[in-house]
Amino acid sequence: GIQVEQSPPDLILQEGANSTLRCNFSDSVNNLQWFHQNPWGQLINLFYIPSGTKQNGRLSATTVATERYSLLYISSSQTTDSGVYFCAVLNRDDKIIFGKGTRLHILP
Amino acid sequence: KAGVTQTPRYLIKTRGQQVTLSCSPISGHRSVSWYQQTPGQGLQFLFEYFSETQRNKGNFPGRFSGRQFSNSRSEMNVSTLELGDSALYLCASSPTQGYPGEKLFFGSGTQLSVL
Numbered sequence: 307g308i309q310v311e312q313s314p315p316d317l318i319l320q321e322g323a324n325s326t327l328r329c330n331f332s333d334s335v336n337n338l339q340w341f342h343q344n345p346w347g348q349l350i351n352l353f354y355i356p357s358g359t360k361q362n363g364r365l366s367a368t369t370v371a372t373e374r375y376s377l378l379y380i381s382s383s384q385t386t387d388s389g390v391y392f393c394a395v396l397n398r399d400d401k402i403i404f405g406k407g408t409r410l411h412i413l414p
Numbered sequence: 415k416a417g418v419t420q421t422p423r424y425l426i427k428t429r430g431q432q433v434t435l436s437c438s439p440i441s442g443h444r445s446v447s448w449y450q451q452t453p454g455q456g457l458q459f460l461f462e463y464f465s466e467t468q469r470n471k472g473n474f475p476g477r478f479s480g481r482q483f484s485n486s487r488s489e490m491n492v493s494t495l496e497l498g499d500s501a502l503y504l505c506a507s508s509p510t511q512g513y514p515g516e517k518l519f520f521g522s523g524t525q526l527s528v529l
Contacts, residue, residue, distance in 0.1 A: 339517065339518060341518075341520075346522070347502055347522060347523050347525075348520065348522050348523075349504060349506075349520035350520070351517055351518055351519060351520075354516075354517040392457065394457075394518075399470070400469075400470055401459050401470055401472060402447070402449075402459045402518075403459070404449075404456060404457035404458070404459075405456075406456050407456065
């Protein structure tokens with residue numbers, strides 16, 4: 307089945323820093339979403355982005371479907387950005403497949 | 415609009431018991447999907463319901479089942495609980511366009527502990 311790999315697995319940054327999270331997938335996908343899971347377990351949808359670029363405040367995402375990767379950019383990090391970031395793709399069988407996530411720690 | 419509501423928030427059961435978890439989607443959403451999250455396996459898709467029909471199913475044993483009611487509320491059931499079923503169970507709903515993989519909105523989850 308399709309493999310979804312996220313990197314880096316862990317990231318520690320100082321408040322105010324910028325970061326780039328990557329999601330690679332091994333096969334064609336029908337769509338891709340980015341999520342943030344806060345320390346209390348709540349998953350929040352950040353972007354629904356099967357292709358192209360989207361921006362929402364300090365966050366932006368780019369998906370290059372032909373090269374099978376997506377990037378999530380976080381600028382001017384805040385402590386509330388801490389948590390785990392997941393990408394999820396829809397495979398050919400219409401099943402959602404999640405990556406293992408990137409755990410982000412923003413230090414004050 | 416109220417978000418996705420899952421009940422209960424925490425649950426403790428013993429091996430061999432069964433459990434039912436509930437999920438109320440965002441008003442107007444007709445698709446409800448369920449996921450299991452564990453430290454070892456990460457987030458895994460369980461099943462998806464749309465208009466009371468199971469539209470897709472992940473790779474879980476038959477002990478895991480679900481259903482969806484006419485008001486789009488959904489329940490999932492796990493029978494004959496095993497220690498390995500301890501996990502955070504998340505429910506998500508999607509808008510009404512009706513195709514798989516639409517934007518997902520998650521509930522806060524039910525933390526199940528099996529002793």
